[in-house]
Amino acid sequence: VQTILIADDEDHLRLLVRMTLESDGYRLLEASDGREALELARKERPALLIIDWMMPEMTGLQTLEALRGDPDTTAVPVIMLTAKSQKADRNQALRLGIRGYLVKPFSPLELMQLVETVLAGPHS
Amino acid sequence: MTAEGGGGSSLGSKQDLHAQLLRYAADLQTSVCRERDTHKQLSAIVEQLEMYTVDLRRAVAAERRRSDQLAEAHLDTILRLARASTFRDNETQAHASRLGLYSGVLAEALQMPERERQVLVTVAPMHDIGKIGVPDAILHKAGPLTPEEWSVMRRHPAIGASLLRGSSSDLIETARLVSLTHHEAWDGSGYPQGLRENETPICGRIVKFVDVYDALRSKRPYKPALSHEDTCQILLKGDGRTLPSEFDPRILDVFGDVQERFDEIYRQNRDE
Numbered sequence: 001v002q003t004i005l006i007a008d009d010e011d012h013l014r015l016l017v018r019m020t021l022e023s024d025g026y027r028l029l030e031a032s033d034g035r036e037a038l039e040l041a042r043k044e045r046p047a048l049l050i051i052d053w054m055m056p057e058m059t060g061l062q063t064l065e066a067l068r069g070d071p072d073t074t075a076v077p078v079i080m081l082t083a084k085s086q087k088a089d090r091n092q093a094l095r096l097g098i099r100g101y102l103v104k105p106f107s108p109l110e111l112m113q114l115v116e117t118v119l120a121g122p123h124s
Numbered sequence: 125m126t127a128e129g130g131g132g133s134s135l136g137s138k139q140d141l142h143a144q145l146l147r148y149a150a151d152l153q154t155s156v157c158r159e160r161d162t163h164k165q166l167s168a169i170v171e172q173l174e175m176y177t178v179d180l181r182r183a184v185a186a187e188r189r190r191s192d193q194l195a196e197a198h199l200d201t202i203l204r205l206a207r208a209s210t211f212r213d214n215e216t217q218a219h220a221s222r223l224g225l226y227s228g229v230l231a232e233a234l235q236m237p238e239r240e241r242q243v244l245v246t247v248a249p250m251h252d253i254g255k256i257g258v259p260d261a262i263l264h265k266a267g268p269l270t271p272e273e274w275s276v277m278r279r280h281p282a283i284g285a286s287l288l289r290g291s292s293s294d295l296i297e298t299a300r301l302v303s304l305t306h307h308e309a310w311d312g313s314g315y316p317q318g319l320r321e322n323e324t325p326i327c328g329r330i331v332k333f334v335d336v337y338d339a340l341r342s343k344r345p346y347k348p349a350l351s352h353e354d355t356c357q358i359l360l361k362g363d364g365r366t367l368p369s370e371f372d373p374r375i376l377d378v379f380g381d382v383q384e385r386f387d388e389i390y391r392q393n394r395d396e
Contacts, residue, residue: 012169016176083168105172109179 002119005029005046007037007063008081009055013104017050017081020108021115034058038066041073047119053082053089064096077118081106202246202295209253212263216395219338220249225389226334227327233378236326240298244327247299251306251331254284266345278315281307298327306331309370321372329372333359333379334386336366341390352387 004026006017011032018028029044031037035057041049049067053060060080067073079100080093090101099121100114210220228245236244255263258280262273269277284303288296305328308314310321314332324332340358343349350358360376362368368376379386 010165010168013172016172104168105175107175107179109183 001025001027002047003027003029003044004048004050004115005031005037005040005044006050007031007034007055007060008050008052009033010052013052013081016108017111020111024112024115026115034060034063037063038073041067041076042070045072046076048077048079048115050079050081050115053080053084053093061093061096064093064098068096077121079111079114079118081111198293199246199295202250202293202299205253206247206249209250209256212256212260218393218395219342222338222389222393223251223331223334224248225393226337226386227330229382229385229389230330230334230375230378233382234326234330234374239294240327243295243298244302244330247295247302248327248331248334250284250299251302251335252280252284253287253299254280254282254303257283257287268346278307281305282316301325302327302331304328306335308332310372311367311369313370326372329375333371333375336370337386338390340366342395352383352390356383 004021006014006021006028007030008014008017009032014030014032018030022028029040029046031040033055034051037049037051038058040046051060051063055063058066060082064078067076067078078098079102080098081102081104082089082093083104084090085103093101099118102111102114206220207217210217224245224247227248228241231241231244258277262269262276265273281304285300288300288303291297291300304316305319305324308317308319308324308328309332310324310329312318312320314324337355337359340350340355341352356379358366359371359379360368
């Protein structure tokens with residue numbers, strides 16, 4: 001079973017993502033801010049991290065930079081799930097080597113598709 | 125209202141009141157902001173749930189399309205099986221289709237439920253599918269069969285039933301029952317089990333009757349084609365070989381009301 005870590009400060013959103021992906025057979029871990037996400041990512045080595053941008057403690061972007069700076073977590077594929085819909089935001093995140101960028105409110109079918117594609121693809 | 129301690133000047137208490145009002149204003153503003161945040165959060169939740177609803181509808185529609193396609197493919201396979209069953213026999217495709225149509229007329233006259241009627245129309249043409257297990261030497265023999273050959277020939281209902289056994293499809297299950305019981309007779313004189321009366325399911329009783337009707341109407345090596353009137357006469361009154369006691373009396377009863385439609389079906393679906 002592949003483990004997916006969802007980091008978002010909104011409980012309802014984590015719940016929705018959990019329900020959506022658990023029914024596809026994945027194991028879900030939850031973090032409610034960037035720092036917690038970083039700790040869990042180091043400890044649990046998830047196959048995929050789905051992360052919000054605007055979170056307390058550490059933003060998604062800061063978390064991403066920290067992950068990339070650590071050899072243990074540098075390769076974890078990341079999908080950004082955010083309300084930031086500007087093209088400039090998207091490009092900024094893409095420059096940090098993320099595998100997908102979904103804008104809230106997101107389409108669950110699209111999320112499932114994206115997760116499947118990312119997990120099937122080469123983990124580089 | 126005086127300030128705490130009692131003895132403050134009126135100027136001092138005025139300042140206190142002012143400070144207190146400012147606190148109230150600040151708290152009010154905080155709670156208004158919080159309210160606005162909650163509202164924003166709620167509308168984000170609602171928007172997200174709307175997305176879920178849209179996707180759910182999309183997923184259900186896609187699922188329904190796929191299930192329709194599957195049902196269609198399933199039916200298509202069964203219809204091809206029905207056609208295949210007529211190839212080895214001397215019976216024609218037209219005979220097989222007619223059996224389905226007559227069965228539909230009787231099922232309607234007997235007020236069977238819609239779905240059961242449709243199923244019967246679809247599977248009645250397969251009643252002789254078990255004949256694919258009967259050797260050509262017997263199936264295509266020009267002269268009369270010996271008693272041994274007859275006993276082989278009479279295995280075809282059971283062969284067909286074993287071919288169709290164990291399916292979860294109501295179509296195939298009805299086809300199995302029709303194959304197994306379409307030579308049973310109301311008076312117990314049929315085969316393979318010698319079932320009596322309602323022991324034979326209604327689908328078998330119907331196909332038994334319409335098979336005899338069509339056989340009488342058709343030209344065979346050993347007999348000429350009979351007219352509709354002569355055929356009705358034999359079915360309702362009997363002759364040396366066919367007796368009315370072989371048929372469900374309810375079927376004979378409703379046949380009287382719908383017999384013209386049997387003639388129409390025969391004329392409109394002649395052998396080529």
